[in-house]
Amino acid sequence: MDFFTEYGDANRYKILEVIGKGSYGVVCAALDTHTGEKVAIKKIQDVFEHMSDAIRILREVKLLRLLRHPDIVEIKRIMLPPSKREFKDLFVVFELMESDLHQVIKANDDLTREHHQFFLYQMLRAMKYMHTANVYHRDLKPKNILANANCKLKVCDFGLARVAFNDTPTTVFWTDYVATRWYRAPELCGSFFSKYTPAIDIWSIGCIFAEVLTGKPLFPGKSVVHQLELITDLIGTPSLETISGVRNDKARKYLSEMRKKKPVPFSQKFPNADPLAVRLLQRLLAFDPKDRPTAEEVCLFCF
Known part of the structure; x- marks a missing residue:
């Protein structure tokens, strides 16, 4: 009572x-x-x-x-x-759901290829539905994906979600403490682009999928700058074409002056993962949001 x-x-x-x-x-x-x-x-x-x-x-x-x-x-x-x-x-x-994906990953070091595929399929299906309605979740992470013992997943916590209308700008100003940094798309780490798209959720799905594959977070940044360092350590510094498309002057200057890094082959970073999963992960984790596939494209590609 x-x-x-x-x-x-x-x-x-x-x-x-x-x-x-x-x-x-x-x-x-x-x-x-x-x-x-x-x-x-x-x-x-x-x-x-x-x-x-x-x-x-x-x-x-x-x-x-x-x-x-x-x-x-x-x-x-x-x-x-x-x-x-x-x-x-x-x-x-x-x-009522029994647990969440964070606990599932933490408690199970023997997830199979079928687990990986089924988890990814359910997350992408939710994204396809949401993005069709112009809803962006903006805070996807393993703790915001509920789970049952039968491997059923459900996306939750829409407190940071936004609806994007075609006739209004989708400019976003993100502070360091909004959303969870480890799963935040690079364009949200430095206001790189004046508009954001459903690709921000696709990046988060990529980070979550990598965590499902390896059992640990892919980019556990301690600050926004450290986050960008970890991201570019893996996928390399963005191309001059991508940098030229950055609207924010300070962000463009920061990227231009960043030490040049070559991308690490994903097959080397994820040696035990299924080759198809590795190729897909590389597409999900593209630095430039326009290079990431939509949820629908991934579903067609994989399933």
């Missing part, structure tokens, strides 16, 4: 255990006594305390109520407060 703070639907759910905590609040596994189904309930405390957090929460709720897909986590219902005046905490009921 403390969890629900006297919400009207409290008697419908039997709390089983706490399965997650964070800056947003608490997530509990619960039993829906009306349906007999196990669900996850996210409690977001003091939802109106900070404007930026309220906007992020509203964005996630609105998007997930519209995005209905087998590879995206489903909102089952939103619990309404007793009255508008008492509206302080928000309770969102999701389908």
Whole structure:
């Protein structure tokens, strides 16, 4: 009852255990006594305390109520407060998943080629659906991909997602702490391009796929500069043509003055991976966003 703070639907759910905590609040596994189904309930405390957090929460709720897909986590219902005046905490009921891809990678060092392929297929299918609707996730990482024991994956956490309309600019200004640096596309590490595209999510999928293949993060940067160093250590410094397309003067100067590096062969970096997976990974991790394939193209290429 403390969890629900006297919400009207409290008697419908039997709390089983706490399965997650964070800056947003608490997530509990619960039993829906009306349906007999196990669900996850996210409690977001003091939802109106900070404007930026309220906007992020509203964005996630609105998007997930519209995005209905087998590879995206489903909102089952939103619990309404007793009255508008008492509206302080928000309770969102999701389908319950057992774990996330971060834990799957951490706990399993014997994932097979079939695991790799099935994980990638589900992530790409979710991206194809989202990008068709002009929705960019912008914060894809293993912890934001939920998982079940049957290898079913579902993308979650749409708090940083954006909808791109054709008649509005998609300029983005990213601070160092927004999103997770290790999976952030290079164009978001230095405002390299004045507009961004669904290719930012494709880069993140590439980083996640590399982590699935090797069991460890590919680019664990300690800062934005270190992140770019790790990226260019592997894929080499960008071409003069790519650098000339960078709109930001400081970013263009930084790239022009960077020590020239040759790309490391991906077959050398990933010696134990399937050759097809290695070739695909090289395409996903292209420095220039226009050189990365779309989710649909990858699905056609691989599946």
